[in-house]
Amino acid sequence: RLCVSMNVLISGQTKQTARRVFIVVTLLRCCSSSVSDAGGAKLTESPTLARYFGTKTRYEEVNQYLLQNPLLVDKSLVFTPDTDSCTPLQIVAVIRHGTRYPTTKQIKKMKQVYNLVRDKGEGSGDGVVEALKSWQMWYEDWMDGQLVENGKTDMQNLAFRLATLYPSLLSTEKLRGCHMKFVTSSKHRCVDSTKAFIKGFVENYLGLKEDEIQGVECTKPEINDELMRFFDHCQKFVIFIEENATALNQVDVFKTSAEMNTVLEKLAGRLQVSVGDLTADLVQVAFYLCSFELSIKGINSPWCKIFDQEDAEVLEYLNDLKQYWKRGYGHAINSRSSCILFHNIFNYLDQAVSESER
Numbered sequence: 393r394l395c396v397s398m399n400v401l402i403s404g405q406t407k408q409t410a411r412r413v414f415i416v417v418t419l420l421r422c423c424s425s426s427v428s429d430a431g432g433a434k435l436t437e438s439p440t441l442a443r444y445f446g447t448k449t450r451y452e453e454v455n456q457y458l459l460q461n462p463l464l465v466d467k468s469l470v471f472t473p474d475t476d477s478c479t480p481l482q483i484v485a486v487i488r489h490g491t492r493y494p495t496t497k498q499i500k501k502m503k504q505v506y507n508l509v510r511d512k513g514e515g516s517g518d519g520v521v522e523a524l525k526s527w528q529m530w531y532e533d534w535m536d537g538q539l540v541e542n543g544k545t546d547m548q549n550l551a552f553r554l555a556t557l558y559p560s561l562l563s564t565e566k567l568r569g570c571h572m573k574f575v576t577s578s579k580h581r582c583v584d585s586t587k588a589f590i591k592g593f594v595e596n597y598l599g600l601k602e603d604e605i606q607g608v609e610c611t612k613p614e615i616n617d618e619l620m621r622f623f624d625h626c627q628k629f630v631i632f633i634e635e636n637a638t639a640l641n642q643v644d645v646f647k648t649s650a651e652m653n654t655v656l657e658k659l660a661g662r663l664q665v666s667v668g669d670l671t672a673d674l675v676q677v678a679f680y681l682c683s684f685e686l687s688i689k690g691i692n693s694p695w696c697k698i699f700d701q702e703d704a705e706v707l708e709y710l711n712d713l714k715q716y717w718k719r720g721y722g723h724a725i726n727s728r729s730s731c732i733l734f735h736n737i738f739n740y741l742d743q744a745v746s747e748s749e750r
């Protein structure tokens with residue numbers, strides 16, 4: 393879901409931005425481009441399952457060099473226009489929030505699958521179940537989807553890299569004149585992401601201290617749910633998707649598929665629990681445990697060792713299927729609900745063009 397939107401206005405011209413997948417639209421006097429990027433953790437070698445995490449993939453998976461240097465901008469990977477013939481007028485970025493904790497709903501299921509393994513699981517001598525039994529259940533309800541510490545670092549580094557690409561737009565002068573704007577949804581993780589993004593830009597990149605930007609209004613995030621949580625404000629989306637028990641029907645069908653049953657049976661065998669104690673939801677959340685441990689703690693968790701590549705492919709597909717019907721191409725209203733945000737962005741682009749022409 394979209395979170396942060398940042399808006400930079402340059403000499404009367406406007407530009408606008410908002411993180412996991414991140415899009416920057418750049419408007420230039422002669423050309424336009426789009427860039428995608430991501431950013432934050434520790435383990436420098438990715439577990440083999442890491443490429444199946446879908447929306448739970450850590451940002452570094454896409455750009456592995458960030459594990460070595462999170463502030464480096466690899467210009468061969470981003471389209472950067474020729475600055476001799478092009479002048480950046482405006483930048484608009486729609487950015488997802490940084491790495492976050494699981495939601496309370498996920499944590500409840502995590503506890504359930506952990507308790508099952510702890511109370512009923514039996515090892516087969518390879519040490520995997522033993523490792524799970526001595527694993528500490530450290531997720532707690534209060535965490536409820538909040539931004540984690542390295543999620544803040546994600547955002548700070550992302551701001552740094554973006555500013556490195558567009559120094560003329562993201563400068564001290566433009567900030568002092570408030571030729572920029574940071575818009576966020578009211579979600580905790582999004583507000584916190586936006587604050588971290590601003591901090592990364594102001595303190596890390598520009599090197600300014602907090603007291604040097606006292607009174608610069610635009611360094612405070614502006615909350616706008618209508619824009620940034622457009623799906624909540626689109627009645628058609630709410631009725632047709634969110635409140636509709638059959639909108640994600642295909643997801644439920646796949647949960648009872650032969651592919652999914654094979655995963656359940658293999659896992660029951662590995663853990664020595666009864667297959668009747670497992671459900672698709674519990675297996676999925678065990679897989680999420682593997683992904684969260686990597687993105688939050690930078691560790692290759694014992695939860696990763698209970699799945700093989702084939703299982704990972706099935707669970708990746710399950711998550712993709714859900715996103716397809718809930719956020720993606722499955723229903724036309726999913727994309728149409730973003731119309732307000734789209735208009736907003738294009739208005740800023742049009743404005744920048746016409747002011748430039750004048």
Ligand SMILES: *[C@@H]1O[C@H](CO)[C@@H](O)[C@H](O)[C@H]1NC(C)=O
Binds near residue numbers: 631632636638639
């Ligand atoms: C719920 O979703 C199904 C499947 O997409 C659709 O046929 C039906 O019209 C929807 N119901 C409502 C109330 O929107």
